[in-house]
Amino acid sequence: MAQDGEEVVQYRNFFGLDGRLIVWIIAELHLMFAAFVLGVPIFAVIVEIIGAKGGDIKFDNLAREFTKLLSAAFATTASLGGLLAFALYGLYPGFMRYLTDVFHPFMFVYALCFFGEAFCLYGYYYSWDLLAKKGKWLHISLGVLLNLFGTALMFLANSWATFMMAPSGIDMETGLVTSLYHAFYNLLWMPINIHRLIANVAFGGFVVGAYAAIKFMGARTDEERAHYDWMGYIGNFIGLAALIPLPFAGYYLGREVYSASPVMGSIMMGGSFSWTFVIQAILIGMLFIGGNYYLWNGMGRIKGAERYTPYIKYLNVIIIFCFAVWLTPHNLPLSGEERALIGEQYHPFSKFFGVMAAKNAVVNLLILSTFFSFLIYRRANKGEIMPFSSHGSTAKIALIITAGLCIMFLAWYAVGLSGVELEENVKKYLSPLITCIVIQIFAIIITILITFANKGKFAQAFLFGVTTIIAVMYMAYYGFVVMEKANLVLRYLSVAQLAIVLSCLITNTIIDVFLFKNAKEVGGIRWGKMPMRTQYALLLLCVVIVTLMGLMGFIRSGLRMDWHIYGYMQDTSAGAFTPSIAYMGWTVCLIVLLFLSLVTFVFWLAGLGEKGKH
Amino acid sequence: MSKSFINAVIFTFLILGFFAYVCIYVTGLSGGGGGGSATGVNPEAGEKVFWGEGQCHTCHSVGTSGSGTRGPNQEGIASRAEEDAKKTGFASGLEYMVEAIVNPGSYVVEGYDNIMPKVYNPPIMLGREKILAVLSYLQTLGGEPDIKAVMKVKDKIPEASKKKVIPWVPPIEVDPKEGERVFFDETKAAACSKCHIMGERGTKVGPDLTGIGAVQTPQYLIESVLKPSAIIVKGFETMYLITTDGMAYNGIILSQNEEEIVMLVDEEGEIAEYVFYPEEIAQMQKQDISMMPGNMSDMLTTKEFYGVISFLLNQK
Numbered sequence A: 001m002a003q004d005g006e007e008v009v010q011y012r013n014f015f016g017l018d019g020r021l022i023v024w025i026i027a028e029l030h031l032m033f034a035a036f037v038l039g040v041p042i043f044a045v046i047v048e049i050i051g052a053k054g055g056d057i058k059f060d061n062l063a064r065e066f067t068k069l070l071s072a073a074f075a076t077t078a079s080l081g082g083l084l085a086f087a088l089y090g091l092y093p094g095f096m097r098y099l100t101d102v103f104h105p106f107m108f109v110y111a112l113c114f115f116g117e118a119f120c121l122y123g124y125y126y127s128w129d130l131l132a133k134k135g136k137w138l139h140i141s142l143g144v145l146l147n148l149f150g151t152a153l154m155f156l157a158n159s160w161a162t163f164m165m166a167p168s169g170i171d172m173e174t175g176l177v178t179s180l181y182h183a184f185y186n187l188l189w190m191p192i193n194i195h196r197l198i199a200n201v202a203f204g205g206f207v208v209g210a211y212a213a214i215k216f217m218g219a220r221t222d223e224e225r226a227h228y229d230w231m232g233y234i235g236n237f238i239g240l241a242a243l244i245p246l247p248f249a250g251y252y253l254g255r256e257v258y259s260a261s262p263v264m265g266s267i268m269m270g271g272s273f274s275w276t277f278v279i280q281a282i283l284i285g286m287l288f289i290g291g292n293y294y295l296w297n298g299m300g301r302i303k304g305a306e307r308y309t310p311y312i313k314y315l316n317v318i319i320i321f322c323f324a325v326w327l328t329p330h331n332l333p334l335s336g337e338e339r340a341l342i343g344e345q346y347h348p349f350s351k352f353f354g355v356m357a358a359k360n361a362v363v364n365l366l367i368l369s370t371f372f373s374f375l376i377y378r379r380a381n382k383g384e385i386m387p388f389s390s391h392g393s394t395a396k397i398a399l400i401i402t403a404g405l406c407i408m409f410l411a412w413y414a415v416g417l418s419g420v421e422l423e424e425n426v427k428k429y430l431s432p433l434i435t436c437i438v439i440q441i442f443a444i445i446i447t448i449l450i451t452f453a454n455k456g457k458f459a460q461a462f463l464f465g466v467t468t469i470i471a472v473m474y475m476a477y478y479g480f481v482v483m484e485k486a487n488l489v490l491r492y493l494s495v496a497q498l499a500i501v502l503s504c505l506i507t508n509t510i511i512d513v514f515l516f517k518n519a520k521e522v523g524g525i526r527w528g529k530m531p532m533r534t535q536y537a538l539l540l541l542c543v544v545i546v547t548l549m550g551l552m553g554f555i556r557s558g559l560r561m562d563w564h565i566y567g568y569m570q571d572t573s574a575g576a577f578t579p580s581i582a583y584m585g586w587t588v589c590l591i592v593l594l595f596l597s598l599v600t601f602v603f604w605l606a607g608l609g610e611k612g613k614h
Numbered sequence B: 001m002s003k004s005f006i007n008a009v010i011f012t013f014l015i016l017g018f019f020a021y022v023c024i025y026v027t028g029l030s031g032g033g034g035g036g037s038a039t040g041v042n043p044e045a046g047e048k049v050f051w052g053e054g055q056c057h058t059c060h061s062v063g064t065s066g067s068g069t070r071g072p073n074q075e076g077i078a079s080r081a082e083e084d085a086k087k088t089g090f091a092s093g094l095e096y097m098v099e100a101i102v103n104p105g106s107y108v109v110e111g112y113d114n115i116m117p118k119v120y121n122p123p124i125m126l127g128r129e130k131i132l133a134v135l136s137y138l139q140t141l142g143g144e145p146d147i148k149a150v151m152k153v154k155d156k157i158p159e160a161s162k163k164k165v166i167p168w169v170p171p172i173e174v175d176p177k178e179g180e181r182v183f184f185d186e187t188k189a190a191a192c193s194k195c196h197i198m199g200e201r202g203t204k205v206g207p208d209l210t211g212i213g214a215v216q217t218p219q220y221l222i223e224s225v226l227k228p229s230a231i232i233v234k235g236f237e238t239m240y241l242i243t244t245d246g247m248a249y250n251g252i253i254l255s256q257n258e259e260e261i262v263m264l265v266d267e268e269g270e271i272a273e274y275v276f277y278p279e280e281i282a283q284m285q286k287q288d289i290s291m292m293p294g295n296m297s298d299m300l301t302t303k304e305f306y307g308v309i310s311f312l313l314n315q316k
Helices: A019-054 A057-091 A093-126 A136-165 A180-184 A189-218 A222-243 A246-260 A262-269 A274-301 A309-327 A336-342 A350-354 A356-379 A388-418 A424-452 A456-485 A487-515 A532-558 A581-613 B003-030 B043-051 B077-088 B093-102 B128-140 B147-152 B176-184 B218-226 B302-313
Strands: A563-565 B239-243 B248-256 B261-267 B270-276 B281-286
Touching: A019 A057, A019 A136, A019 A189, A019 A532, A019 A581, A057 A093, A057 A189, A057 A222, A057 A581, A093 A136, A093 A180, A093 A563, A136 A180, A136 A189, A136 A532, A136 A563, A189 A222, A189 A246, A189 A532, A189 A581, A189 B003, A222 A274, A222 A356, A222 A532, A246 A262, A246 A487, A262 A274, A274 A309, A274 A356, A274 A532, A274 A581, A274 B003, A309 A356, A350 A356, A356 A456, A356 A487, A388 A424, A388 A487, A424 A456, A424 A487, A456 A487, A532 A581, A532 B003, A581 B003, B043 B128, B077 B093, B077 B128, B093 B128, B128 B147, B176 B302, B218 B302, B239 B261, B248 B270
Parallel strands: none
Antiparallel strands: B239 B248, B239 B281, B248 B261, B261 B270
């Protein structure tokens, strides 16, 4: 205990090593394991429900295998969490003293939730056989409870991290807590919660996919190969499905960072961190390309898929084009000679790709294209379909309810837009957005009617076409118009674009589900008959998403620059500077290697028990 | 260990190698060498500050290094500063550069906006020694470093502000859109657009406020609205002019040459343009009082006032 007059220790190093580097590595490892442990139960329970409803034991076995990985990773997550807490309290005692002062009531809740998660996880895993026959839904409820505890844990820890970025509920001069509620529910809390929740599912899906890929590559029997091929497919499916809404969650988070602190927002998009977003675009592009590549190759094991292969080359071109536009920086670096030659600071052509109007358009096109890949993959094995009317009133009601919800959401947003209080000469630029939404609403209604007339495939194509014309082509053009004349409208345009694209994805998914229900199979899927290169695609997806998480962790934490708690508690340690991107790159590589090594080791340990049983 | 596992490990290393390569390449492009603390007044330390904590590279490139284009490229800055010093009456290029850092709005290079922040203020808060180091680095760009000369100007550079950056939150809940409405509603006396340009809208009597949120603090904006005379932006000082026939005018000079002076005069809320010829001017004097109304607090409700501030802060 410090005596009067004795200086209280604020920082320590770790046996001569930089304390910040140690905390960075441990925190990121803990976060990655936690993402896996929180993401996997979400889809493990969904897969179990599918198995329970359809009576297919294959799904039940898959959910169980996911949970086996989960239970092995859980203990490592907890150990890393403990290590992180010790590292923080040991190396940053001054900062942690304050954070504990503010959040100690929630820290106890966190510990209680941790007990809840541990009991539910082990209960869920070990009661699988016990509740297999008579208590299946009780078992599923246990899985749901596990997810609730996991989500609560993440939400609690998120509030501490976001408080550091956007502190509220305290006196910014004295640090005195004025509202614990506002300190907890700060401006960035919910955006981070949503972003991490979705990202965890994508992360879990791709890590499981890589596990399956390794197992597939080492499989000795056709049966094993078939099982792990299927598991890899499910992992990729889950990863990509979660990846699709992730850019929207990221946009929401970025917008709120700007709202919380314009200085931080400028640092993020226009200052020290702007280049890291170019790297982020490369990694996300790799995910989309890798995911699509896997799907297209997967069609090779499906007899009948050759009908759809001609589309792939066009999809390839579209996806690579979108990727290229996405990663084009606004201020594309030009040499002095190039600047002199061009006569202006930006390239006359590529400068258009660097702005939000173009990026919003290509992100939506990328998502529509990936969704299209999913659809052609799904129908690769299907031949003649049953008329939509043959599915009875259930299909009609499901479609009407789903499309109705989409229409209600679109109408709600359009009404909201018409009520936005803006200067008349700015507000007039909202009218085309409202018109676009109304056109989409009519397009959905027409799609439903065409589907009811047993022309479901045409209905899907019609909705795709209308959506692409409105949300990608027209809104890309209109984005440039509003950027020049009424920049404020751009934020409404982005949301309208997103709403229109999502309404198309949701409506077309429901049509597809019923359209191909009980459809004749052309030749079946030959699970296990996958070229080895596809397994490398799964590995790529896993390594890339882990790297992406490392990169985004650096950005989120680094945005505070030299502040522990932005604007209140300054970081006065030797490691208060923002490291270079190259240094970050090497550190993230080290973290990824450590994580993958640990995961491999933990999964190997989990497999030892199985070997014994065999 | 199976061959497939070893292949997977090699493949992982290749992906990570690619990622590391991209990071190194981007570091070269962005010039964000960052890292490490720089000490002493010398070009090496200054270069580190320029590309690191000084964040100069966010807006300025040096030759083909860096990608900042908001501000002028700093290649050859030392020799250019000598020429600028002659034009503006400074004793040396170094003194001109000092002025450009201490009061960035004094001499804005043609073709660029007045957006440079005062680097000794939050959030950059560069110390005096680091600014001197940057000056010595800038001397090497088109000239020779002269540390002695740099040390002589140290008193002209303010010490870093110790004020903390506090993310600004209005004391009451306000909507920036409401602020935008007030800003442009020219049916009201308090409409800011009567005298200020925002984007392509408004009238250019006072300073252009386009992108103001990126370069000014909330405190500065609040003070500028409530006490417009506290800080008057250079070039927008009120002039008091008396003609030879005894008429007095208060206004802002729009243009001035040997043949005529064009002045913007506030006439009961409306801005009128007057042309005066040298022979009809008896007296002309700069005033310490801004032409902007000093009673904005009476003209705006609290909600409207903070709405306008929020709107201005959103303009980046």
